[in-house]
Amino acid sequence: MSAPAEPAAPAARAAPPRGRTRSPRFDPRTAFLPLLxxxxxxxxxxxxxAxxxxxxxxxxxxxxxxxxxxDVSTTSSDGVRGYQGYLLWEHLYMTLRRVLGGVVLGVAAGVLVGLLMGTIGWVxxxxxxxxxxxxxxxxLAYFFLLVIWLGIDEAPKITLLAxxxxxxxxxATTAAVAAAPVGLIEAARxxxxxxxxxxxxxxxxxxxxxxxxGIRLAVGIAYSSVVAAELFNGIPGIGGMVKDASNYNNTPVVLVGIAAIGISGLVIDALLRAVERRAVPWRGKA
Known part of the structure; x- marks a missing residue:
């Protein structure tokens, strides 16, 4: 009499093809909790x-x-256009333009100086x-000095943000360069x-x-300084709008400006994180 056949082994799951990663599932909590x-x-x-x-x-x-x-986003029926003659998006555009100019200058100089400080001891x-x-x-400690030196136009604002x-x-660059793996450096040499x-x-x-x-921190700090940068001649500009509205206890407009700064800051940080994922795909994997 022949021995009973052994039970068949369960079929192995087909391995996903190389080079393809499973797309992340949508988690309702990622949208529900912030909304809540x-x-x-x-x-x-x-x-x-109340x-x-x-x-x-x-x-x-x-x-x-x-x-x-x-009100600040539209032109009213009696011809009043936005706030102080500018719509909200125009205020936001001028602020973002100033922030972009200051951040590009400040970050470029900071990364270069950090690279030098991290690689050359005496520097x-x-x-x-x-x-x-x-x-x-x-x-604010040096903004008024910048106003004395550079006037009240765009130069002191961009310089302050830079x-x-x-x-x-x-x-951040100095610390990152100093923490580079010594073994890899010695191997390359x-x-x-x-x-x-x-x-x-x-x-x-x-x-x-x-x-x-460090770049994300730099953008955040520069953006948090935008109200100070627009203290003088800041209209059009979100910071100038907030400062001017506060002079008249116009709290609703102040809150609109604060919300515009905060929401646009979230969008900018999300864009920076997306750029980081593309530029540094090996983060956390090496």
Whole structure:
């Protein structure tokens, strides 16, 4: 009598073809939780405004702020155009243009200085105290000096934003370069790589992830300084609009400006993260 046949082994799952990754599943919580937090915030805001504890001048209703948003975004029937003659998108465009100019200058200088400080010891010893000094200064501390030197046009605004973006980019790049893997550097030198080749092929790729983090911080700090940058002659500009509206206790317009700065900041940070994922795909994998 023949032995009973052994049970067949379960069929192995077909391995996914090489070079193809499974697309991430959509998690409803990624959209639901932020929406829920927004609804809770609006509910608390509505209750605080309706409680009567604070005057409506200080805590307006959400509907009042929404009406202010519509007013600054459109031209009214009696010909009033936006705020101080400019629509909200025009204020935002001027602010973003100033931020872009300042950030490009500040980040470019910061990354270059950080690369030098991270690779050349005496440069780091000379520049580090000055960099720490500048990083400790709030933007308003030197903005008025910039106004005296450069006037009240665009030059002091862009310079202020560049000075705000410079220290975080320089500090992050310096730390990233100094933390480059010594083993890889020594291996490249043993294979005959020159100093320039080591910097280009080993140090820079290793430092890019943290450098991008510094760039994101630089953009955030520059953007948080935009109201200070637009204190003088800041209209059109979101910071100028907020400052001018605060002079007249126009809280709804101030809140519209704050929301515009915050939301556009979120969009900019999301764009920077997308660029980082493309430029540094090896982050967290090496």
């Amino acid at each position: 937090s927004l609804l809770v915030f609006l509910g608390v805001w509505q209750l605080a405004a 409680s009567g504890i604070w005057n409506e001048t200080f805590v307006p209703y959400p509907a009042t702020v929404w009406q202010a948003f519509l 780091r010893r000379v520049l580090e105290p000055w960099l720490t000094f500048l990083r400790a200064l709030p933007p 000075l705000a973006a410079f220290p975080p980019a320089a500090v 043993a294979l005959g790589a020159t100093r320039g080749q080591v910097v280009r092929d080993v140090i820079v790729p290793a430092a890019l992830p943290e450098t991008f983090t």
